[in-house]
Amino acid sequence: MSIVFAKLGISLFALVLVGVLLFSKKRLTPWLETKDTNGFLLVSWVMLRLIPFIIIYLIADFEPTSDVNGFWDEGxxxxxxxxxxxxxxxxxxxxxxxxxxxxxxxxYSPKMIVLTMAAMDGVALWASWHFFRSFQSKGDFLFKSLLYLLLPGSLVLCIIGAQEDVWMWLFVILAYLLRERTVRVEWYAVVLAIGLLMTKAIFVLILVPLFILEKQKIRFLIPMVIVGILSLAILYPLVGWEFTQPLDEAQTLRAPNIPSILNPWFYNEIGVGQKFWNWIGLAASVGLACLAALRLRNSDFRIMLSRVWVVLYATMMIVQQSAYSNYIFLFLIPLVFYIIDWKSYTQVILLLIFNVLCVVHPSLWWRLGMPCYMTPSDASASSQLLVDYVMQVSIVGLTGYFIWLAYPKKKEAA
Known part of the structure; x- marks a missing residue:
């Protein structure tokens, strides 16, 4: 359980620093207006990503664990x-x-995997400046960038967990920025296709609402089909149908999600582990994202994408039975930079609690033996299991709250 307490300790310390930042916002934001954006982002990344990496992995000589071992095997x-x-x-x-x-x-070291994740996180943050700059002052963006770099959902999951989920956000905004610069839908589609080949199969989900809203559908679709055919032409002769391995992830049972917290109350009669739950999760997340996109069809693309992205992947995090709370890292940037009202004490406090829970729970759940609760009494069989179940319910509930915040209301759509 040492890693659980370590993540909890780092998370709480990070929240103290976030609190200091929020208390100093009125004085800090005007000062940030005078700073060079690229230089400040670089210095911030060095202070809050590179230096923690050096302290943990070089000075303390801590060995990466968990998902890094799998990434190392592949890489x-x-x-x-x-x-x-x-x-x-x-x-x-x-x-x-x-x-x-x-x-x-x-x-050639597993520690390089962690450094890679930190570097890609920095690139995603830098690209986000160019994505959001039309809607935010420089001082406001830089202030939020400090908050993002300090939040446990990015700091711990990046430097301790070495998660790659933020890459998906990076590729989708790079595609938009390239289209904005070249006015070519074909290059936009090619970058999205490369993003799919570089990250996870779930990246394809965002392509559905993007395709629905795309006015030049044929020009959008043809480059993707070409990239897809070329990929299959290379992969199939080499590996046969083994290229479908990423789809096996949908069969992996994880927590927390709606099935995991409902299962004990229905005495294991809801079919947890069955394929139909995957289809329900897919329909719910993509369907809700498409409805949100249609409501925002007349809005600026950046507004639409920020809201739809959070709606899509936050919903997926709690409806897909193979998802778990590390996926907060997938949608944290648009949540921090656009969705959250930093003047709202309620939203800020709930976001901070959400970050800590999402960071700590996967390690706790794993070390408890990945429990799947069959009856209500299972969850209260020990204090540790009760804590785990309460955390699961809290994460699912808070995720639902942030989906509600991101989902466009009628007034906002108008």
Whole structure:
């Protein structure tokens, strides 16, 4: 349980710093208006990503654990020229392991995986400045960037957990920024296709509402089909149907999600683990995202994407039985920079609680043996199991609250 208490301690310390920042906002924001954006983001990244990395992995010589071991297995074998899906198993898209493998050419160590994640997080934050700059002053964005870098949902999951989920947000906004610069829907589609090949299968979900709103549907679709055909033409002769390995992730039972918290109250009669739950989760998350996108069809793309992204992936986090709370890292940037009203004490306090719960729960759940509660008495069989179940219910409830915040109301859509 040491890692659980370590994550809790780091999270609480980070929240103290967030509190100091929020208390100093009125004085700090005007000062940030005078700073160079690129320089300040770089210094902030060094202070809140690189230095923690150096302290934890170089000075304290802490060895990466958890998901990093899986990433290391993939990246190290890819760096040696082995074939993904054939020579090693991967739950990720085909280019993911090879991208990690390129970084390992500079430093052949699992610690390089963590540094890679930190670097990509910094790139995603920098790209977000160009994405949000039309809606926020420089001082306001830089202030929120400090909050983002300090929040446990990004700090701990990036430096301790080495999660890659923020990459998906990076690729979708890079696609938009390229389209904005070139006015070419084809390049927009190509970058989205590359994003799908570089990250996870769930990246494809955002393509559905984007396709629905796209006016140049044929020009949007053709480049993706071409990239898809070329990918299959390369993969199938090498690995056969093994390229479907990422789809196996949908069969992995995790928590917290709606099925996991409802199951004990129905005495294990709701079919947890069955495939129909995956289809229900898929329909609920994509369907709600499409409805949100249609409501915002006349809004600026950046407004639409920020809200739809949170609605889609936050919903997926609690309806898909293979999802777990690490997915907060997937939608934290648009949540922090656009959805949350930082003047609302309620929203801020709930966001801070949400961050701590999402960071601590996966480690606790894993070390308790990944419990699946069959009856109400199972959840109260011990104090640790009760804490786990209460955390699950809290995470699901808070996720629902943030989905409600992000979902466009009629007045906002108008």
């Amino acid at each position: 190290s074998k890819a760096s040696m020229g082995q074939i993904v899906y054939r020579d090693f198993w991967s739950p990720y898209s085909p280019l993911y392991a090879y991208f990690l493998g390129l970084w390992l050419k500079f430093w």
